[in-house]
Amino acid sequence: MSERQIQLEVLRYDPDTDSEPRFQSYTVPCKNEWVVLDALNYVKENLDTTLSYRWSCHMAVCGSCGMMVNGEPKLSCKAFIREYSDNIRVEPLANFPIERDLVTVVEDFIAKLASVKPYLIPKEDKPISAGEFKQTPAELMTYKQYTLCINCMLCYAACPQYALVPEFIGPAAIALAHRYNQDSRDGGRDERQEVIASHEGVWECSFVGACSEVCPKHVDPAGALQQVKVASTIDWYKEHLMPWVKK
Amino acid sequence: MSTKPYVREVSKFDWYFKHPRFMRYMAREVTCIFIGAYTFLLIAALGSLSQGKDAFDAFVQGLGSPFWVLFNAAALVAAVYHSTSWFNVTPQAMPIQRGEEFVPGNIIIGAHYAVWAVVSLIILVWGV
């Protein structure tokens, strides 16, 4: 059987007319190889042009199509219909305010991303004439895993601490800070510590690990955050118990 | 630009019932209640030890009550769950890089289980 009738239960919300979200049901004839995104596109093209949602690459690299599929944070382009029963519930990504239908307000995440200074801050100023920054393959491997983040925010949707404490900087942002801290070309760790070693930074994390479980790119932000905790703790003890040691 | 964003409230009292992974997390966290209580039991044992043989023997006698048997049984389950959950996440918190490769997580975890077995054997042989 190459086609299945799927009941899509989609959470709708029109800010102009609704006081709260409500579910709307669509019957979608799905091909076996389809993903939830294909089903949504079918709805938009054939059943209801008013349905709003974000998507772009349809191949799990752009990070646009994050949403809750049967209560689990997923990229809709990576949620295969064949893995679900005939009833699929689709909701906007958890822990973010709903803008409209499946579109969430992402400003908080964008601001947090910017706050961790996610760019190389070289140890010393180096003119172009001095040549490029050199790095061994081993030095690259130290941080490479954390470069794979596509900013899809599934980790924020999974994190119960972010759900309850919106000030929490969050998994992806802190993992990205860790990516730069671990980069041998970078010297900006002290600048980032102010943000990620704060109360709203890594110390709000209790290593639930849900973020790493849902990450579609296997970045393991939970691991990054624990490594930041270790480094920050060692820093604290060095600073307070051995102040004569220069950083 | 948001006209009227809708915020979905999450309860801080029952959020962990919403998903099996959160239940597993809470189960892991509450092991600390048993670890903490058991540690005070050890301190009480130490206290009776410091007071002489009679006090210590009375303490061991007291351990035989149904309450303490049940407590130790529950603490055993909690302690084992703590150990397994702790070992399983160690590679994430402390990755070991050797050149361009990382030591596989299974090896790090396996080494912990091996040490756990050896240490447990030493304690059991000494205690029993």
Next chain:
Amino acid sequence: MAKSSKPIFWGPFAAGGTITAFVTPALVLVTLFAAMRFSPDMFTYDSIHAFAAHWLGKLIIFGIILLSLWHAAHRMRVTLYDFGLRADELAAVVLYSLAGLGTVMTLFYLLRI
């Protein structure tokens, strides 16, 4: 950004978590056996007293109890928070004081042996 008090306690928490992971299950098994009277020679005063009287024994006992206390206290602080009791500073004061009490008691008893 507010500086957290957690880094201070996270070190002992992590060390304590590691120590308890390795030794606590076996220790509980020993006390469980003693409680169930599995072995008549279990928990003899003489052998345990001899261990605790030795300086190395004292060090080991102190290390295990100290780290177990501070591990449990810090994790309990976070757990209360997860259960919805958001008076974090109060919880920290109460729990770390308890751990402090346990630490002092241990020192006191060990020095008497």
